[in-house]
Amino acid sequence: PFAALTPERVLEAAEAVGFEPDGRLLALNSYENRVYRLGSAEGMRVLKFYRPGRWSDAQIEEEHRFALELAAAELPVAAPLELKGRTLFRHADFRFAAFVCLGGREPELDLPGAREILGRTLARVHQIGARARFAHRPRIDVERYGHRSRTVVRASPLLPEALAEPYARLSALVLERIERVYGEVGPVEGIRVHGDC
CATH class of the missing domain: 1.10.12 (Lyase 2-enoyl-coa Hydratase; Chain  A, domain 2)
Structure with a gap:
């Protein structure tokens, strides 16, 4: 489903939401979607193109709102950027979102306290997640x-x-x-x- 998502289409999508790409583009690992790191005048950005037919707009936007809620609670998540008042965009028949490029690494679970920190962070995600329910995402049962x-x-x-x-x-x-x-x-x-x- 991504055959038409060429580097040119990715750069065009970036320009369509207001970024000024500098030509640097790197495909990142993603099982289901297509994700690219983009160099731009605004800094490093990540563009995530959603697999066609996998999720509805309502489901994607619901996930975006949750990520923004987690970020507002100062959790270290990559929340989508709100550009032109929204987080989900379309270009050349593809839906995509933009993010600030954040570095990450695998936790060193053998370090004293690392598991406790990870556990507390996940607990905070769960506490915030319990405040409301998803309306559009499928239930796991x-x-x-x-x-x-x-x-x-x-x-x-x-x-x-x-x-x-x-x-x-x-x-x-x-x-x-x-x-x-x-x-x-x-x-x-x-x-x-x-x-x-």
């Missing part, structure tokens, strides 16, 4: 991520015939146990979480 996924895998020609029956038995057993645990725990209240946590 056994039906959607368990049974539906199992049905897709079982119907897929990629599942070798020799593994079809063992997969059917094992996946049914796993889902049965997950449902039992959900039943023991009782109703689970979902909270907003950031997809990159």
